[in-house]
Amino acid sequence: MACRISELVLGCRDPQVLARFWCEVLDFVVLDSEGNEFFEIGPREGFGGPQPTIILSRRDEPEPGKTRLHIDVNATDRDQDAELERLLKLGARPADIGQSGDEPWHVLADPEGNEFCLLKARLNPL
Structure with a gap:
């Protein structure tokens, strides 16, 4: 048995802006959100399908070093x-x-x- 990638999580300053951008790029939809703290985007069939969802999570300070x-x-x-x-x-x-x-x-x-x-x-x- 093996694992499968189900979600990718990206810390960002403005999750709403990146959710809009990546939804357009990937033809994804917003699956869940909490204010402007996080947005989960993914294919229309939602979490658990053949493609991972992307969680855009608010971070006021960038992570040290390069992604x-x-x-x-x-x-x-x-x-x-x-x-x-x-x-x-x-x-x-x-x-x-x-x-x-x-x-x-x-x-x-x-x-x-x-x-x-x-x-x-x-x-x-x-």
């Missing part, structure tokens, strides 16, 4: 260039982590600066 975990995303209904354009319109911005420019992915940051990558391969939606 060691980041999210990779793949487009499901368009090519990488069209998805990049969509993500930038949603508020993502390019992030420079020393890449050469020849990588088949784009490094971006969400509205609070959390890095994530847009990979080239297009995946089938679940």
